[in-house]
Amino acid sequence: MLKIKIFTINFLISFIIVLLSVTVIAAPDLSLIYVIQQGDTLSEIAAEYDVDINKLKAVNNISNKANIKMGDELIIPQEKSEKSKNKKKLLFKEFNSTKEELSFTINTHYAARINPGHQAPNIDKIPEDKIINYYVGPGDTLYDLARDFSTTIGTILALNNRENSFLRSGERIRLPINNLTSHQILNQRVSKQELDLLARAVYGESRGEPYAGQVAVAAVIINRVLSHQFPDTFAEVIYQGGQFSAVSDGQINLSPNQTAYRAAREALNGSDPTNGALYFYNPKTATRVSFFKGRRVVTKIGDHVFVE
Known part of the structure; x- marks a missing residue:
């Protein structure tokens, strides 16, 4: 009986270890990102990775008339099939066997860059004042950051002197802002x-x-921060006298509610119902209405009048 119990315990421990191993290997969600080489065509890339060319275009927002350029990155869509799972496991195994020790978080999205030997883009023309330090957040991928900062994965890799596309939450990386508008920056x-605030x-x-x-009130404050007529920080603009x-x-x-936070975020993301207004006032309660006379009224929302 004792031997049976020991065998049962050992079997259960072994089964749990195997189960956890399979879970960890299958857990990371990998995106394949292909760097376009000179002479590549969409049809050749689609054939190489066994994907439908129309799906390849749809995933990458490519119109029928758009031309692809060397150095651009394409997401290679992955079918949810056993063949695709095997590809991901193989890819995971290859990255995990590199000299650098890699760790993966369960239920996290990672982007793997195909063609790591592709010639790095020239970053010498990016001024230092157009580069910021960015701290990686949970779920960030190089593909998402490249899209958000209007740049390419290759440029981010070159700026950070790295070859792999794996990011760890909390790590600091350098990102270019030379292609962003002042609002996006x-x-x-x-x-x-x-x-x-x-x-x-x-x-x-x-x-x-x-x-x-x-949203319009948040947009006015943001417009002031970006305007040469006002201070350039939120605190200085908001606490400016009078x-x-x-x-x-x-x-x-007062503690703001979630609606106020949502409005602030929406304005930060570019929404501006005022179309650039720098002032607003309530005609019913304002004590300095004469100040706004002669200024162009842009719009009226609720009780507030927004002017340039």
């Missing part, structure tokens, strides 16, 4: 404290307004 650089300003100034009006009633009456210190 602001969005990428905004801190949690600045987002909190913006949400408090939105809540203090417009919590009784329609949602579009709350500008916002929420500061003078203390409502800036």
